Amino acid sequence: MSQEITFPRQFSRTQRFSLGAPRSFVASPDGQRVAFLRSRGGTERANLLFVLDLSNDAAPFERVVADPSALLGGDTEELSAEERARRERAREGSAGVVGYATDAAVSLAAFSLSGRLFAGSLLPDAAPARELPAQGTVIDPRPAPDGRHIAYATTGGALHVIAADGSGDRALADEEDPEVSWGQAEFIAQEEMDRSRGFWWSPAGDRLLAARVDNSPVQRWWIADPANPAREPAEIAYPQAGTANADVTLAVLGLDGSRVEVDWDRAAFPYLARVHWSAGGPPLLQVQTRDQRRQLVLALDPATGATTVLHDERDPVWVEPYPGVPAWTPDGRLVRVADDSETDARVLVVGDEVLTGRQLHVRAVLDVSDQDVLVTASAGEDATTPEIGEQHVYRVNSEGVRRLSSEAGYHSAVRGGGLTVLSSSSVERSGSTVRVLRTNGAQPVELAAIVNLAETPVISARPVITLAGKRRIPAAVLLPTGYDRERDGLLPVLMAPYGGPHGQQVAAAQNIYLSAQWFADQGFAVVVADGRGTPGRSPAWEKAIALDMAGPTLDDQVEALQALAADFPLDLGRVGIRGWSYGGYLAALAVLRRPDVFHAAVAGAPVTDMELYDTHYTERYLGHPAEHPEVYAAHSLLADAPRLRRPLQIIHGLADDNVVVAHSLRLSSALLAAGRPHEVLPLSGVTHMTPQEEVAENLLLLQVEFLRRSLPGSLPQP
Structure with a gap:
């Protein structure tokens, strides 16, 4: 008898519903095919390399170019330490073909499996992909634009080149x-x-x-x-x-x-x-x-x-x-993205011409053609409608700006040869839809859709997306399924922020809220707020945290919470907060410095001592520690340890090489020295990414159990 699957189990075994979703699209310049990766289903980790063949407009079809199981003869994939590190940096949790590169014609693809080099033709009726006799353990193979050679790095530190037919392998640098x-x-x-x-x-x-x-x-x-x-x-x-x-x-x-x-x-x-x-x-x-x-x-x-x-x-x-720039137009003009400090706008610049203004907040350059520049952008400060959490795809040239994505949501794209592969997510539905459009005419024409095999979640998220407080902080509120205010009254609150740089959480896409909805269904009102420092709004919004990350990011969580209580059933006497990475830092910061507002916290992989984090990130926001020791001291949680008087659960992977476990151990030691009770969950073998299925599932359950016994008063049962 089959057992009904729970959301925590489904969430973990599908890697947050990413397995089975198509990704990594490349469109050919002749407009005849689109290469992409996808696993065979919503719980299958191994990606296959596919081609969507558009040679017959009336009947596009998919074909497999590379099946890792067949290429490896059924053997289990083995990864080098260097490849595991690359995947950790990319937050890559899948298997099989996790990345590939093509020649300029998109006729040849190269990729590695278990450190071995493989190449395959993307053209119709081609022979299956095959292994090439590379030297050493292969990293990041890439064909030359003309398709005659493939270059690859090795774990030994060399850079090699080999002919596409497998002959003449030699080291260019070693x-x-x-x-x-x-x-x-x-x-x-x-x-x-x-x-x-x-x-x-x-x-x-x-x-x-x-x-x-x-x-x-x-x-x-x-x-x-x-x-x-x-x-x-x-x-x-x-x-x-x-x-x-x-x-x-x-x-x-x-x-x-x-x-x-x-x-x-x-x-x-x-x-x-x-x-x-x-x-x-x-x-x-x-x-x-x-x-x-x-x-x-x-x-x-x-x-x-x-x-x-x-x-x-x-x-x-x-x-x-910024992603995609600097670049050249085909006629030799420089393409870049710039922050205009006078207008507080992030704009697209081509040559000497500024092509966008305060209506758009440019996020990335996707493609540059002789006709226009394809970009993603959010609504700028002068947008006619706020479009909270939305991102759209635009075609920009000296004649103006045209939106390619039409429906409300969060969109991205890849373009080549008159084809645009448009990926779209919405608050109204789970997952993403992928459409292949012919966009070299006056109006886009849909040619095909690429099937998304990701599982359908057993729950549906119902966020109310709004702007909170005087600062108009983007926020989303999720209430329990079937909530009735007259019957259920005020709800305990769970703040669920990331709250830091490069971490937008209030987005017009349902899947980003699924775990928040599950927490809401356990009896909470869940609040997600993107305060100052988070992306997608304006340069000034992002840069408001310079030399003071802690103050604005925590203040904006408090402002959003208190403002939303006027319109939603939030019990401000029972407020918990949970987060991971910067969100973990923010959660611990909240109970240490604002116990008047926050009554319990779950801090996952928190950065507790900023001097223990890396150069490029930390020095950008806080300056060099030798020049600003007082700033680093103000951001350290260790000195705040004696102030803890709220329940705190700390979770950390012992194998984390990004936010190393020393952060949590030092905070725990400081709390113990101060006699402050707290909980620590060490995760053996777990890195900074989402841990393995059983651990990920039980982590959600343990966090709910901790919040139930830690928040004051009784919590309603789901």
């Missing part, structure tokens, strides 16, 4: 020094700069621009596994705030064996944030100062390695590297 790697992004680039790549092909396919990373200056930390004392601790190079970063350089490597070192002022601009190489112009580099108040866009002469400054951006607070 060093015996174990601290040096070629063609890989360093920790800080992957974790904080959203740059996962370490090499870039020339448009002609005859050269590569490759990063050389020397980790010898970076201090060493060791991540132990206390549950397995016979196992050696893992050594990691962790650039703690105030300490040395990896030394990153670039070189142009020719397939003929030539090497040209790239020259820029690395002493003044040590961070390599972006690299772009297209036929529209010379290679582009975006480099930043360590304090991130200045960044340059440089044009590189690949023949000499000399660089020329194209744009010099300065900001008294910080500068931001």
Whole structure:
């Protein structure tokens, strides 16, 4: 007899309903096919590589290009330590083909499985994907634009190139020094700069621009596994705030064996944030100062390695590297995204022309064509309607702005060859819909839909999305299913924030609220609020936390809570708060510094001592610890330990190499020294990501149990 599945079990085994959802789309320039990844179902972890064939407009069809089970002969996938680290940085929890790259024609794809190199044709009637005889354990293989060669990095630190037919494998760059790697992004680039790549092909396919990373200056930390004392601790190079970063350089490597070192002022601009190489112009580099108040866009002469400054951006607070830029238009104009401090707008700039204003808050550049620039954007401060939590896709050129996504929701896209793959989520339905549109005409024409095989949740989220308080804080409120105010009265409150940089939680997409709805169905009114510091609104909103993250982010949670109580059945005498990562920091901060408002907290993987976190993130918001020791002291939770008088549950994965468990252990030690009771849940073998199925499921149940016994008064049973 089958047992009815519970939401916690479903939520964990589907990896938050991400399994079975199509992703990683690439559209061919001839408009004939779309490559993508998807697993076979909503509980299957292994992704397959598919092609949607559009050669017959009347009958598009999907075909499998690469099935990892068949390619590995049924063997279990084995990952190198380097590949596991890459996936941790990308928050990648699936298996199989988790990433791939194609040539310019989207006719050849390359990918790795168990550190082995595979390639397959994406054209109709092609032979199945096959393994190529690579040397070493393969990382991030990428075909040349002309499809004749494939370059790949290895766990040994080398950068190789091999012909697409499997012949002629050779190292373009290799060093015996174990601290040096070629063609890989360093920790800080992957974790904080959203740059996962370490090499870039020339448009002609005859050269590569490759990063050389020397980790010898970076201090060493060791991540132990206390549950397995016979196992050696893992050594990691962790650039703690105030300490040395990896030394990153670039070189142009020719397939003929030539090497040209790239020259820029690395002493003044040590961070390599972006690299772009297209036929529209010379290679582009975006480099930043360590304090991130200045960044340059440089044009590189690949023949000499000399660089020329194209744009010099300065900001008294910080500068931001944006997705998709800098880039060239096909006719050689520079595309960038900029913060206009006078108008408080994040705008698209092409050449010398500013193409958007305060109506839009530009989030990313998706594609640049000879007709327009495709971007994602949220409603700006001068938008005619607030569109809380929405993100749309726009086509922008000198003639104006046209929205491509029509329905309310959260949208993203990929474009190529007159095709646009539009992914859309809505508050009204679970999951996302993916439509393939022909967009090279006056009006978009839908050609096909790519099937989403993700499971349908056993619950439906019903958020009320609004703006709260004088600051108009984006917020969502979720009440128990079937709630009746006359019958049920005021409800205990559970604040569920992330609340920090790069972490938008109030979005017009149902799946983001599913766990909040489940908590609501346990008898809570759940409040999600995106205060100052969170993305998607305006530059000033994001930068209001400079040198003071704790104050504004906590104040805005309090303001949202108290303002929403005027319109929703919130019992302000029973308020809990839970969060993970920055949300965990915010939860612990809330009960330590505002016990008058918050009565219990669940702090998951909290950053308790900002000096223990990494350089690029922490120094951007709080400055260098040697220059601002008082700021770091003000943000540390350790000195607040004697003030705890509310129940606090701390949860942390012992294998976390991002927010290391030392954060929670130091807070627990400080609380114990002060005689303050608290709970600690150590998760053996768990990293910063969502843990394995059974742990993830039971964590939800244990948090509810803790909140039930910790909040004052009685809690209603669901």
